[in-house]
Amino acid sequence: MENHSLFLNRSEFGDPKNHGNVLSIQDAKGLLDDWVKNEKLKVHMKQVAHLMKKWAEFKGYPDQIQYKWYLAGLLHDADWDQWPDQHCKKIIEELESRSIDPEIIRAIASHGHRYFGVEPVSEMDKMLYAFDELSGFVHAYSLMRPEGYQGMEVKGVKKRLKDKTFAAQVSREDISDASERAAISPEELIQFVISNQADADLN
Numbered sequence: 001m002e003n004h005s006l007f008l009n010r011s012e013f014g015d016p017k018n019h020g021n022v023l024s025i026q027d028a029k030g031l032l033d034d035w036v037k038n039e040k041l042k043v044h045m046k047q048v049a050h051l052m053k054k055w056a057e058f059k060g061y062p063d064q065i066q067y068k069w070y071l072a073g074l075l076h077d078a079d080w081d082q083w084p085d086q087h088c089k090k091i092i093e094e095l096e097s098r099s100i101d102p103e104i105i106r107a108i109a110s111h112g113h114r115y116f117g118v119e120p121v122s123e124m125d126k127m128l129y130a131f132d133e134l135s136g137f138v139h140a141y142s143l144m145r146p147e148g149y150q151g152m153e154v155k156g157v158k159k160r161l162k163d164k165t166f167a168a169q170v171s172r173e174d175i176s177d178a179s180e181r182a183a184i185s186p187e188e189l190i191q192f193v194i195s196n197q198a199d200a201d202l203n
Contacts (some may be wrong), residue, residue, distance in 0.1 A: 006087060007117035013092060013109050014102025021101050022067060028074055031094070036081045043202055044136055049073035050200035051131045051193060052124075058192075072107040072128050088116060112174070120181060130178035130189055133170050138193045140167040149198035154190045 023031070036042050052073035056066040079090035088108055095105050103124060110120040111128045120126045141160050142148045160166045161175070179186045 005085070006089075006115045008089060008092070008109055009117065011118060012102075013105040014096055014100060016102060018099045019101055019103070020064075021099050022064075022071055022104070023075075023095075023098065023100060028071055032074065032078060035078050035091075038081045041077060041081055044139070045074055045077050046202050047139060047197055047200045048076065048128070048131050048135050051135055051196055052128060054196045055127055055131075055192070068101060068104055069124055069127070072104045072124060073131065075104075076108045076111050076128060076132065088112075114174070120178075123182075126178070126182040129174070130182045130184070131193070133174045133178070134189055134193055135197060137161070137167050137170045137175070138190065138197060140170070142198070149194060152194050154187050154194065157190045157194070158186070 032042060032045065036045070049070045050073070053066050053070040056069040061069075075091055075095070076088070078094075080087045083090045088111070092105055092109055095108070103122065106118070107120075107122070107124045107128045109116055110118040110125040111132050113119050113129070120129045137160070138152075138157055141157055142152065145152065161172055164172070175186065179189055182189075
């Protein structure tokens with residue numbers, strides 16, 4: 001169900017003249033430390049950031065593009081912990097005030113179009129949307145397995161996806177919709193998460 005209370009009611013974010021402007025890794029992690037006290041949420045954001053960077057690397061994008069993708073993943077839920085009723089308005093306004101690249105801001109604004117009313121358009125938008133729910137789901141599955149990610153298979157994840165009682169807060173509808181929008185099969189996305197997420201730097 002759509003939560004119109006979080007709708008951003010706009011489709012343009014940031015200033016085009018700020019294209020290429022990014023937060024340093026120190027500033028980005030400093031913002032995270034200031035805003036996010038929930039360690040599990042921090043893990044999620046860092047895992048999504050890692051997947052975003054690895055996908056951009058997989059596509060052969062240059063380092064500066066990979067870093068933009070990383071930042072979008074790292075900061076996409078930055079305001080959820082302390083200001084859930086302003087998610088993701090507050091982080092968008094913060095990044096706009098810091099003159100950050102509008103592509104990063106827009107990806108964050110569109111990572112849950114049913115909630116924020118912003119459609120994912122660019123590849124970065126679509127992949128952040130695709131990795132967000134799936135990353136958390138695969139991580140939850142790893143925590144219940146004695147061997148964690150080791151030996152995890154796509155079919156095991158798909159079996160858990162069919163079990164609506166497992167990680168019930170994860171939207172299966174969003175996972176399916178994101179896969180379709182990205183034009184990437186659920187199996188390929190799941191395998192990518194399995195293959196890469198365990199290596200995420202959580203520091």
